Amino acid sequence: xxxxxxxxxxxxxxxxxxxxxxxxxxxxxxxxxxxxxxxxxxxxxxxxxxxxxxxxxxxxxxxxxxxxxxxxxxxxxxxxxxxxxxxxxxxxxxxxxxxxxxxxxxxxxxxx
Amino acid sequence: xxxxxxxxxxxxxxxxxxxxxxxxxxxxxxxxxxxxxxxxxxxxxxxxxxxxxxxxxxxxxxxxxxxxxxxxxxxxxxxxxxxxxxxxxxxxxxxxxxxxxxxxxxxxxxxxx
Numbered sequence: 679x680x681x682x683x684x685x686x687x688x689x690x691x692x693x694x695x696x697x698x699x700x701x702x703x704x705x706x707x708x709x710x711x712x713x714x715x716x717x718x719x720x721x722x723x724x725x726x727x728x729x730x731x732x733x734x735x736x737x738x739x740x741x742x743x744x745x746x747x748x749x750x751x752x753x754x755x756x757x758x759x760x761x762x763x764x765x766x767x768x769x770x771x772x773x774x775x776x777x778x779x780x781x782x783x784x785x786x787x788x789x790x
Numbered sequence: 791x792x793x794x795x796x797x798x799x800x801x802x803x804x805x806x807x808x809x810x811x812x813x814x815x816x817x818x819x820x821x822x823x824x825x826x827x828x829x830x831x832x833x834x835x836x837x838x839x840x841x842x843x844x845x846x847x848x849x850x851x852x853x854x855x856x857x858x859x860x861x862x863x864x865x866x867x868x869x870x871x872x873x874x875x876x877x878x879x880x881x882x883x884x885x886x887x888x889x890x891x892x893x894x895x896x897x898x899x900x901x902x903x
Contacts, residue, residue, distance in 0.1 A: 682832075687830065710888060710889045712891075714894075719896075720896055720897075721794070721880060721894035721895050721896045721897050722833075722880065722882075722894040723894070724891050724892075724893075727889065727891065729888075729889035730889075768832060768833070772887070772888060772889075774887070774888075776821070776838055776840070776846075776887045777835060777838075777848070777849075778833075778835070778892060780832035780833040780834075781832050782830050782831060782832045783830075783832050
C-alpha cells in the first residue's frame with residue numbers, strides 16, 4: 679500500500695532562515711505529488727505540485743520542491759522564512775485517479 | 791466570494807444526534823470529496839463523488855453517509871453521532887482526477903459530546 683511520511687511534526691525556524699520540510703512516499707510507480715498549506719482557521723491551499731517534466735517545481739510564496747525518484751522524496755524548501763509562513767504543511771500523493779493520500783502534517787513556527 | 795463553502799463552520803452536538811454538513815461549490819467541478827482531519831493523522835477520505843449519480847466510499851466511510859443533490863452540492867451526514875467523530879471536516883472539489891488540484895472549503899469543526 680502506498681503511504682506518505684512527513685519527517686517532523688513540528689519545525690521551528692528563525693525569520694530569514696531556511697525552511698526545509700521533508701516528505702517521502704512509498705510506491706513502485708511514480709506518483710503525482712502535492713504540497714498544501716493550511717493557515718489557522720482556513721482550508722487547505724495548494725502550494726505546488728509535481729506531475730511530469732521538470733523535477734524542481736516552484737510554487738507560491740517563494741516555496742519550491744524537488745522530486746527525487748531515486749530517493750522517493752519531495753522535500754519542500756524556502757530560502758528565507760517569513761512570519762507569514764507560520765502554518766501547517768501537508769504533503770500529498772496520488773497514484774490513481776481520485777484518492778489523495780496525505781501525510782500527517784508539519785507545523786511550522788517562525789521565530790522573530 | 792469563496793469557491794467552496796461549507797456550513798456550518800462550527801457545530802457542537804450530543805451523542806446519538808443526526809448531523810448534516812453541507813458543501814457548495816461554484817467552480818463547476820464534477821468531482822467532490824469529503825475528508826476528516828485529526829491531529830497527527832492528516833486528512834482521510836470519507837466519501838467521494840465523480841458526478842451526481844456516482845458516489846463512492848473512501849477509506850473511513852463507516853458511520854457516515856452522503857448525498858449529492860446537484861453538481862454543486864454535496865452533503866455529509868452522521869446518522870448517529872459519536873464522540874470519536876469529533877474532528878475537522880473538509881469538502882473539496884476537482885475538475886478531474888490524477889494531477890488535477892483539489893480545492894478545499896474552509897472546514898467545519900464538529901464536536902460530539
